[in-house]
Amino acid sequence: MDGIFLIDKPAGITSNNLVQKIKKHLKNIYNTDIKIGHTGTLDFFATGLMIITVGKATRLTEYYQGLDKEYIATGELGKITDTYDINGKVIKERECNISEEKLREIILSFQKEYLQYPPPYSAKRIKGKRAYQLAKKGIQPELKPKKVKIYSIEILDISLPFFTVKIYCSSGTYIRSIIKEIGDLAGCGAYTKELRRTKIDSFSVEDALPLNEFLQKTDLQNALIPIENALPFMEKIQLDEGFDKRFLHGQRFRVPAQKGIYRIYDHTGKFIGIGKVDENRILHPQKVFPPE
Incomplete structure (x- = not known):
């Protein structure tokens, strides 16, 4: 299997x-x-x-x-939890007097590329320890920001103090952080009440x-x-007879393909591995799956 x-x-x-x-x-x-x-x-x-x-x-x-991902998330304004989500402890509560129009403006401003800080309760490693392991001990983890890209953010519903958005973003984006950042810009904080991943690439x-x-x-x-x-996000290369055997033996050779990562198939159309084509159009075997 x-x-x-x-x-x-x-x-x-x-x-x-x-x-x-x-x-x-x-x-x-x-x-x-x-x-x-x-x-x-x-x-x-x-x-x-x-x-x-x-x-x-x-x-x-x-x-x-x-791979890029798509999420649907619901946030609640006026509360901040230590984990940025519904399972955390409420550490701040503030009255939120923002208008729906202003909230929409703030939400849509997140369609951009920017440096994002992960939540303190995350799986990020810091000197061999997970951030959440340090946070649970009361240690403030020294988290570094990471460049993320929000390709699109769509407002599905606003029923103050709740709002629901659909976000299509680059890998490594923390939706909990986005919801909190929206709350911060609204002046009252927010946490993620519900989160659902709807897509991973296609x-x-x-x-x-x-x-x-x-x-x-x-x-x-x-x-x-x-x-x-299972790899529809990769382009395909089918090798001629003889070259497929060379690939299976880990040999490198020139192919008529652009630089990138490819699914590799033998001359009969059977999947035999993953290859990387360099700038000189040389195919380098990366993962080999010999036919059984």
């Missing part, structure tokens, strides 16, 4: 716990340990799309981690199985997206 599952994560479970539940379910069905992993966490309180890698596809995790939560439904299935082949179909 090699490929990916699209899972709709429920609230109230960690991403690692979700992986362990899926791993246990697969072992119960196939009576063997199957290697699985995830391609990016979702917060405990958040719901939505997670890409779960299975078998040989666990070697491809790095290629999913940098993968949609509409095509995902809710976790509970997945855990009730015993025939999972129809739910599995095989490796050769």
Whole structure:
């Protein structure tokens, strides 16, 4: 079993716990340990799309981690929590007298590229420790800002003090930080009440199985997206006979393709790995999957 599952994560479970539940379910069905992993966490309180890698596809995790994502988030103005979300402790409350028109203006101003600070309760590593581990001990983590890009931000609803937005953004963007920053500009703070990941690149939560439904299935082949179909965000190169064998042996050679990362197929159309084409159009094997 090699490929990916699209899972709709429920609230109230960690991403690692979700992986362990899926791993246990697969072992119960196939009576063997199957290697699985995830391609990016979702917060405990958040719901939505997670890409779960299975078998040989666990070697491809790095290629999913940098993909753009889409979220729907609801914020509440007038309260700030230590985690920037609904599970945190309220540390400040302020009256919010902002108009709907001004709030709309502030929200739409986030369609930009900027340096964003992660929340103190995040998985960022600081000298070998996770930021949230330090925050739980009362230590203020020294977080560095990261450049993020908000391609679009759409206002779905404003019912003060609540507002709901759809955000399409670069990988590594913290939606909790955006909601708090909107609240800061509104003069009263805000926290994220609800968060749902709806897309990862072209993968949609509409095509995902809710976790509970997945855990009730015993025939999972129809739910599995095989490796050769699991990388639609990469261009494809099909090699001529002879060159495919050279690729499988780790050799480099020139190809008629532009610089970038590609899915590589042999002369029969079978997926055999991932390759990187450099500026001189030389193909470098990155991940090799010999035919069985």
